[in-house]
Amino acid sequence: MAQASSPSAFRQLVRAGRFTAQTAGQCPGFTQGNLAIMPSAYADEFLRFARRNPKSCPVIGMSEPGDPSVPELGQDIDLRTDIPGYCVFRDGRMVEEVPHLRELWREDLVGFVIGCSLSFEEALLEGGVPVRHIEQGTTVPMYDTDRPNGAAGRFGGNGVVSMRPMSAAQAIRAIQITSRFPATHGAPVHFGDPAEIGIADIDRPDYGERAEIRPGEIPVFWACGVTPQQAIRSAGLPFAITHKPGHMLVTDVRNSHLAVL
Template sequence: MTRASQSIASVFDADKVGKAQHVRKLIRQGDWHSHTSGLASDHVQGNVVILPESLATDFLRYCQRNPKPCPLLAVSEPGQAKLPTLGGDIDICSDLPRYRVWRHGEVVDEPTDISALWRADLVTFVLGCSFSFEQALLEAGLPLRHIEQGKNVAMYRSNIQTQPAGIFSGPMVVSMRPMKAAAAIRAVQVTSRFPNVHGAPVHMGDPAQIGITRLDTPDYGDAVEVMDDEIPVFWACGVTPQAALVQARPAFCITHAPGAMLITDLLNQQLASF
């Protein structure tokens, strides 16, 4: 076991209050650079988009028009790297395992710290993540193969179009989890309680109906096998803004690397609607 794996394993022995802070500390000091699926599982995780202030209003409207893939958890003040409503010690420049730096719609770097790139005009958006409802699925007795196999969740660009706002538009990205039919029905019931982290699935069954031709080659994340007695279940995904960035081609922006989320101090149960 690597030093990083040993450190992350120790997270699950930490008390619930300190668990998220402990994981962020490990990330901040460079001990974890991989996906965050299954880490601090009772805490809310967030997708991150960091844009110049000149684009922030358009992106805010994009999120408001597309709450299923882009549920807003927090928006920072320009130039502010802190997110006090999500965690008192959060520093957005260092608290993600891996970032993506974009220039004109293309990823040019994937650093583990963005302090050197920080600017006074940058605005941070944190969006809900499906990793947050996975705890509820597991507690309901619904197994999740990517967690069992230590993989990132599989994510695909679909043919479901988002509602445009300003320069932002494009396809919805979806995450997929294979389930037996009865489990899929239960998953709808469980995840519908969490609209701030994508809520109920957007599609179940034939992936071709939403423009996905091959499940074994996801656009983001890791492929998992769908067994003969299972159906693929698709949820809206917070990587959707990255598909919009490819089309919008802003001169500069930063996002999380798919699966490498911000872990907040919020508890998943706080987001349950009923």
């Protein structure tokens, strides 16, 4: 895959179809975002849902109806083209994956950019905490849970989590580090037995790819920005779009600017 020197240059690669992979490790130091796009008629309700689920859905940017730009995250951002993969939902069902939204964009669509846990991985690595899926060049494993989201109108469903295997000492350090980044999911929501949050088989993620859990390691789970996909399913929206799991919007916002301590 082609490499880029800046988030803007990276987005140009994506826009040109020259980068189509997952985005973990791309443009270190800059915030990545999940995406949820829907008709403006549902936007206020979804925003209430996000506010009731701040761990899973920390909104860091929002577009105006019909406008694919998000100036607060980057002056040249185009939500129609700048993510390496999109999922299209109709009547609450994911019906296709597409590389861009040029033909699907409508004048009533509103985009929400939601903080992503891939953004705090730079801080984990700097803190001496390894990140397995970056080591393996795979997409972070993500799982549906049995933990219900805080409902808002038609939006509900259960939460989704991402997982990174770590030793106990690394997990403690990871909690300390990621607590500084509430805009990108903050501290873990669970560690240890996956069955306690409704995950039957840790080796079979619902999204992404399996991560090796080595002897002496435990799975550590963070709230995940794929949660809006479950909310869209529960709402049965006639039309909606999200990012393809692991394929994020790379913004011009520095991770350090989102730290709270």
